[in-house]
Amino acid sequence: MITRAAQEAARRRAIVLFDQAGIVARADELDRIEVADFGLGELEQSGAQILTLVDTSQIAAKVLALLPHQVLPEHRHPHMGGYAGKEETIRCAWGELYVYGPGEPAPHPKGRPPAHRRQAYTVWHEQLLRPGEQVTFPPDVPHWFQGGSRGAVAWSFSTKATDVADVFTDPDVRRETLVVD
Amino acid sequence: MITRAAQEAARRRAIVLFDQAGIVARADELDRIEVADFGLGELEQSGAQILTLVDTSQIAAKVLALLPHQVLPEHRHPHMGGYAGKEETIRCAWGELYVYGPGEPAPHPKGRPPAHRRQAYTVWHEQLLRPGEQVTFPPDVPHWFQGGSRGAVAWSFSTKATDVADVFTDPDVRRETLVVD
Numbered sequence: 001m002i003t004r005a006a007q008e009a010a011r012r013r014a015i016v017l018f019d020q021a022g023i024v025a026r027a028d029e030l031d032r033i034e035v036a037d038f039g040l041g042e043l044e045q046s047g048a049q050i051l052t053l054v055d056t057s058q059i060a061a062k063v064l065a066l067l068p069h070q071v072l073p074e075h076r077h078p079h080m081g082g083y084a085g086k087e088e089t090i091r092c093a094w095g096e097l098y099v100y101g102p103g104e105p106a107p108h109p110k111g112r113p114p115a116h117r118r119q120a121y122t123v124w125h126e127q128l129l130r131p132g133e134q135v136t137f138p139p140d141v142p143h144w145f146q147g148g149s150r151g152a153v154a155w156s157f158s159t160k161a162t163d164v165a166d167v168f169t170d171p172d173v174r175r176e177t178l179v180v181d
Numbered sequence: 182m183i184t185r186a187a188q189e190a191a192r193r194r195a196i197v198l199f200d201q202a203g204i205v206a207r208a209d210e211l212d213r214i215e216v217a218d219f220g221l222g223e224l225e226q227s228g229a230q231i232l233t234l235v236d237t238s239q240i241a242a243k244v245l246a247l248l249p250h251q252v253l254p255e256h257r258h259p260h261m262g263g264y265a266g267k268e269e270t271i272r273c274a275w276g277e278l279y280v281y282g283p284g285e286p287a288p289h290p291k292g293r294p295p296a297h298r299r300q301a302y303t304v305w306h307e308q309l310l311r312p313g314e315q316v317t318f319p320p321d322v323p324h325w326f327q328g329g330s331r332g333a334v335a336w337s338f339s340t341k342a343t344d345v346a347d348v349f350t351d352p353d354v355r356r357e358t359l360v361v362d
Contacts, residue, residue, distance in 0.1 A: 021203075021205070022202075022203020022204070022205060023203070024202070024203060024274050024275070024312045024313050025313050026313035026314070029313065053272065053315075053338075054270045054272070054315070054317075054338045056268060056270070056317060058268045058340050059240050059268070059270075059338060059339065059340055061242065061270070061336075061338045087237060087239045087240070089235045089237070089240075089242070091234065091235070093205050094205070131205045132205050132206050132207035132210065133207070134234075134235070136235075136237060155242075157234075157235045157240060157242045157338065158240065159239050159240055159340075
């Protein structure tokens with residue numbers, strides 16, 4: 001749960017990050033930036049600001065702004081009926097992005113999820129993305145990201161987005177953010 | 182057919198346009214910008230500079246630079262076997278882009294294909310895109326674009342790209358550009 005004031009403050013911080021990253025968006029798109037706290041009520045630590053540019057029945061193109069050290073919690077995009085699940089390419093546009101997926105765990109990871117949620121982070125193979133660098137996750141592969149010390153902006157290019165069906169490792173996560181006055 | 186010098190000159194003009202548009206790309210990506218003359222040998226009039234950022238078996242994300250008044254010739258992305266054909270969203274990032282597809286023809290279109298190729302342009306419903314504005318073409322729908330007086334930069338977000346299978350209205354078009362020293 002976040003307050004409407006906190007939502008608007010995060011949206012404005014995202015707009016500054018998008019501007020620094022050279023992202024071109026219309027005013028009506030910026031008005032609709034999603035501020036997601038994943039139901040955890042600790043937006044500065046766990047959350048994301050999401051600008052959706054394309055969302056068809058086939059593909060999605062989104063831009064994510066992460067505040068400094070903000071973590072987008074570990075999740076996967078599952079198979080669903082006839083749909084193989086979302087394939088997603090994450091491409092850093094600005095700042096530094098720490099990206100984690102399956103594989104050899106980093107001995108000294110730069111990413112730091114909130115200590116009280118450490119058990120909800122199970123994949124620790126690290127890729128540090130700087131602007132222009134990217135990684136592609138096939139469907140159903142768990143992954144999580146964290147912004148660097150100045151935050152980060154990243155593109156998400158994917159097959160059909162099915163956000164509410166995403167499976168998060170943390171049982172406390174709720175994908176839809178409740179906003180209160 | 183274009184010379185290697187013309188290819189490199191067009192690539193450099195594209196890099197300037199991409200920079201003006203705030204596009205973030207690595208040096209190795211910029212080295213691979215495709216300069217396409219569509220086999221017509223009149224690059225300033227008919228052609229495109231194409232930067233591919235994502236190209237998986239499922240989706241593609243590209244950025245197109247069009248020189249001033251340069252036309253990307255009319256084409257469609259056909260069905261192929263089990264693939265419905267490429268769905269494509271064109272989003273203007275910089276400059277002005279004139280986009281044409283099926284529908285009510287513009288009475289006074291801004292777009293001007295080369296006069297000697299006028300018969301290869303059959304759809305004249307006009308949409309003028311400024312930065313942040315976009316249009317989505319379903320598979321198999323003919324479309325063509327032209328850059329404005331300062332050129333244009335546009336994103337192409339799509340399902341799987343199958344460029345060499347694109348069907349061009351102009352029988353003179355060859356999708357693969359021959360580069361000579």
